[in-house]
Amino acid sequence: MSNIRPITPLDRLARALPKVLFAAYLALFIAYLFMPLIIMSAATFNASKFPTVTPWLGTTLGWFRELWNDAAMWKALWLSLGIGLAVVAFALPVGTAAALFLTSLNARARGIFYAVMVSPLLTPGVAIGIATLILWRQAGVAGGTFLIVMAQATFITAYVMLMVVARLQRFDRTQEEAALGLGASKWMIFRRVLLPFLKPALIAAGFIAFLQSFENYNTTLFVRGTDTPLTVYIATKVRTGLTPAVNALALILIALTLVTALVLELNRRRKER
Amino acid sequence: MNEMIKRFGPGLGGFFLILVAVWIIGMVLAPNLMMLNFSLKPMLFPNDIGGPKDVYTVDNYTALFGDRVHRAIFLKTIWGSALVMVATLAITYPLAFWMAKVASMRGARAMLTILIIPFWINEVLRTLAWFIILSFNGPLNAFLLSTGLIDQPVRWQGDFGVLAGMVYAYILFMLFPIYNSISTLETAQLEAAKNLGASTWRIHWRIVIPHAKAGIATGCVFTFMLAAGSYVAPALLGSPGSRWFTEIIYNWFFEGGNWNRGAAYALVLLVLCMAVVMVTLKIFRVNLADVAK
Numbered sequence: 001m002s003n004i005r006p007i008t009p010l011d012r013l014a015r016a017l018p019k020v021l022f023a024a025y026l027a028l029f030i031a032y033l034f035m036p037l038i039i040m041s042a043a044t045f046n047a048s049k050f051p052t053v054t055p056w057l058g059t060t061l062g063w064f065r066e067l068w069n070d071a072a073m074w075k076a077l078w079l080s081l082g083i084g085l086a087v088v089a090f091a092l093p094v095g096t097a098a099a100l101f102l103t104s105l106n107a108r109a110r111g112i113f114y115a116v117m118v119s120p121l122l123t124p125g126v127a128i129g130i131a132t133l134i135l136w137r138q139a140g141v142a143g144g145t146f147l148i149v150m151a152q153a154t155f156i157t158a159y160v161m162l163m164v165v166a167r168l169q170r171f172d173r174t175q176e177e178a179a180l181g182l183g184a185s186k187w188m189i190f191r192r193v194l195l196p197f198l199k200p201a202l203i204a205a206g207f208i209a210f211l212q213s214f215e216n217y218n219t220t221l222f223v224r225g226t227d228t229p230l231t232v233y234i235a236t237k238v239r240t241g242l243t244p245a246v247n248a249l250a251l252i253l254i255a256l257t258l259v260t261a262l263v264l265e266l267n268r269r270r271k272e273r
Numbered sequence: 274m275n276e277m278i279k280r281f282g283p284g285l286g287g288f289f290l291i292l293v294a295v296w297i298i299g300m301v302l303a304p305n306l307m308m309l310n311f312s313l314k315p316m317l318f319p320n321d322i323g324g325p326k327d328v329y330t331v332d333n334y335t336a337l338f339g340d341r342v343h344r345a346i347f348l349k350t351i352w353g354s355a356l357v358m359v360a361t362l363a364i365t366y367p368l369a370f371w372m373a374k375v376a377s378m379r380g381a382r383a384m385l386t387i388l389i390i391p392f393w394i395n396e397v398l399r400t401l402a403w404f405i406i407l408s409f410n411g412p413l414n415a416f417l418l419s420t421g422l423i424d425q426p427v428r429w430q431g432d433f434g435v436l437a438g439m440v441y442a443y444i445l446f447m448l449f450p451i452y453n454s455i456s457t458l459e460t461a462q463l464e465a466a467k468n469l470g471a472s473t474w475r476i477h478w479r480i481v482i483p484h485a486k487a488g489i490a491t492g493c494v495f496t497f498m499l500a501a502g503s504y505v506a507p508a509l510l511g512s513p514g515s516r517w518f519t520e521i522i523y524n525w526f527f528e529g530g531n532w533n534r535g536a537a538y539a540l541v542l543l544v545l546c547m548a549v550v551m552v553t554l555k556i557f558r559v560n561l562a563d564v565a566k
Contacts (some may be wrong), residue, residue: 022371029368036402036441039412043405049403054415064451068321094296097289104276113297115561120301122494122550126519127543131304132528134311154300177279186282187358215395218504221528226283231397238404238509247405250398257393265386 013183037254037266052242063244070245076233079180080214083229085138088206095160095205096198102161103168118162120155128154129222143225151223159212160205167201167213207264303425305543312537321335333537350518353432353501357439361447361496362489364440369448369488370481371520372462373455385452392445400505403438408509434510435517443499444508447492453490455481490557498546498551518542 015257045053067073079199085199098117102110120128132151133143141147171194224232237246278286309500313329321327337343338421372381391399406413407429414426429437466476482489507517525535554560 022367025367025372029364030387032441033388036399036406037391037394040405041396050410052408054410056411072492073561094292097292098296098424099294100281100289101277104280116297118521118561122498122546124498124505124519124539124542124546126502126522127308130522130536130539131308132300133526134532135304135307138307150300154296154304157296157300167531186280187285190281190285201351211393215396215397218502221504221523229405231395234397234401235505235509238401242404246401250401254394254399258390261390261393 002022036250040247040253041251044244044251046244049243051247052243063248066243067158067248072228073230073233073249076228076230079145079227080230082151084144084210084213085155086149087152088209090149091157091160091209092202092206094153095157096164096202097163098157099164101166102165120158125155125216125218126222129219132219133223138201143223143227145227147225148220148227148229149224151219152216155219156209156212160209163201163205163208164198166200170199188196291357293400308536308540311533314533316371316533331547334541335539335561337532337541338475343467346516346521347518347541350501353439353517354497355413357436357443358447358493358497360436360440361444362451362493365444365448365451365492369455369485370477374460375480376456384446388445388448392449395443397505399442400438400509403434403441403506404509405432410456430510431512431515433455435507435510435515438506438510439500439503442503443496448493450488450495451485452488454485454491459486466479486557490553490559494550494553497549501549502522502542 039053040051042053044063045059046053046056046270047060047062048055102113102117129151132147132154136142136147136150168231169254174187175193175197179193180186184192215231217235220232221231228236234246234249276304277290280286281289312333313330315326315330317324317326337347349425372384376384382482398499405411409426409428409430414423416425431538462480464477466480471479503517504517504519504523507520511520518538519542522535522538525531525538529535539542
């Protein structure tokens with residue numbers, strides 16, 4: 001080759017360019033994900049009546065006090081916690097039963113039931129809420145806490161079912177046969193062999209189910225009647241009179257989420273070792 | 274069914290079967306059939322029910338397509354949801370590939386942990402965050418004014434706000450499935466293609482994307498569905514001129530007072546989502562079990 005020329009700084013730049021661009025993209029992506037959460041959290045400490053960070057009118061912790069004294073918030077919080085627990089109490093056994101049922105079927109029947117069981121996950125949340133509302137109206141039951149639980153459980157049970165099915169695929173049925181051969185009753189086998197095997201999946205599923213219920217808005221909105229769980233409380237506040245007290249609530253929820261996610265992650269890593 | 278009884282005994286096995294029946298029949302099938310039935314009836318006063326006016330009709334469906342405003346909002350919802358889907362796909366694909374194939378084990382692990390954080394946070398709160406950012410006197414306008422990029426504050430709320438909020442809320446539903454499916458690709462395949470002289474573009478088009486199609490299909494299905502069925506983002510980030518189809522449905526129930534028509538509209542939304550799921554799965558030749566993972 002006769003036209004070899006020395007490598008100029010420009011060439012280096014050209015070679016480094018994709019990497020630089022990618023690093024910029026990565027940084028932008030992370031900023032995009034976290035900036036909104038940081039701004040929302042920071043606004044909690046701004047003395048401004050409307051939650052913002054521009055302009056900064058002085059640093060205060062007063063919005064936490066305001067939140068603490070907000071009786072409607074406490075009511076909404078307790079309601080959401082109660083609904084979450086009720087949904088878990090329903091979805092765990094039913095989802096497990098559905099998973100066991102599914103694995104007991106032949107391939108063709110399993111395909112059909114599987115499609116029916118996952119369909120609530122592919123249905124818009126508003127449609128689930130509306131269908132539940134209409135069905136129960138025929139029975140004279142109006143929107144309220146009970147319908148919130150029923151509507152949420154419709155699709156949350158499907159999540160539990162999927163998680164249990166995933167775990168069941170690794171279950172060795174010969175364990176049950178061995179227990180049977182040793183004279184254990186069927187209840188005993190379920191209680192002492194299958195249930196302990198499913199336990200990790202059930203704990204994870206229970207956690208996911210609670211979280212799904214706690215943060216649900218779309219389905220809840222249609223069946224809530226006049227009851228106000230936390231998500232509805234927050235959304236209503238945004239439209240009727242948003243103050244940084246709501247940001248204080250957001251900050252606390254984010255902190256709780258972070259701690260929980262961290263604990264779960266550490267737990268998972270410890271188990272992997 | 275016999276298998277359940279045989280395995281768990283009549284008591285426990287029977288109990289399980291009852292639970293499953295309550296869920297499938299009482300909570301999945303019956304409500305939807307009832308909604309269908311409801312949507313095919315005109316709105317009646319209680320004492321007309323069962324009377325001569327209580328007949329089946331498709332009026333509630335034709336009303337949607339006969340009403341110019343509603344039809345336009347319905348089409349806009351489809352178009353907007355598709356836009357959200359394409360935008361999230363374009364934004365997340367490079368990152369998913371990087372995490373799965375380029376980054377070190379530890380780098381990818383750390384990234385995953387960081388990215389999961391917003392995923393755990395409530396959708397209403399994430400939308401609230403955008404409500405604050407996009408507000409008229411909010412940080413985005415303040416920032417842009419200070420850099421001189423704009424000289425008047427911009428009213429972001431409306432179609433732009435809604436779409437921005439949705440992309441933000443659903444972006445990880447696109448990232449994670451794609452990441453999962455790319456990570457099962459043999460890195461050797463990429464190296465082989467590279468050594469044989471394939472361009473970066475060609476490697477992605479011919480190897481990575483075909484391999485990741487189940488993940489891409491899953492991500493597309495979920496983002497489209499979540500966007501089309503979203504209520505929070507349009508309600509919080511929209512303006513009167515940017516109504517979303519779910520808002521129309523809500524109005525039929527709680528402001529218009531015509532539940533039959535609302536049920537018909539909700540069913541149209543449901544059928545739309547189901548159709549998108551089916552068509553996407555067909556195009557990508559993926560089956561339902563892969564999506565539900």
